[in-house]
Amino acid sequence: MGALALVAAAIVFGLGALGAGIGNGLIVGRTVEGISRQPELRNVLQTTMFIGIGVVEALPVITLVLAFMFYGAR
Numbered sequence: 001m002g003a004l005a006l007v008a009a010a011i012v013f014g015l016g017a018l019g020a021g022i023g024n025g026l027i028v029g030r031t032v033e034g035i036s037r038q039p040e041l042r043n044v045l046q047t048t049m050f051i052g053i054g055v056v057e058a059l060p061v062i063t064l065v066l067a068f069m070f071y072g073a074r
Contacts, residue, residue, distance in 0.1 A: 009067035016063025023056040 031049040035042050 005070050009070040013063050013067040016060050020059045027052045
C-alpha cells in the first residue's frame with residue numbers, strides 16, 4: 001500500500017504543478033497582450049495579474065498538502 005500511496009502523491013503534486021504552470025503562463029501572456037494594446041492601463045493590469053498569480057499559486061500548495069495526506073495514509 002505504501003508504494004501506491006507514493007505514486008498517488010506524485011501524480012497529485014505533478015498535475016497540480018502542471019496546472020499552475022499553465023495558468024500562470026496564460027495570465028502573464030494575456031496581461032502582456034493587454035498592456036501592448038493599451039499601455040495606459042499597465043498599472044491596473046499588472047495589479048490584477050499579480051492577484052491572479054497569487055490565486056493560481058494556491059493550487060500547488062493545496063496539492064502538496066494532498067500529496068502528504070496520500071503518502072501518510074497507510
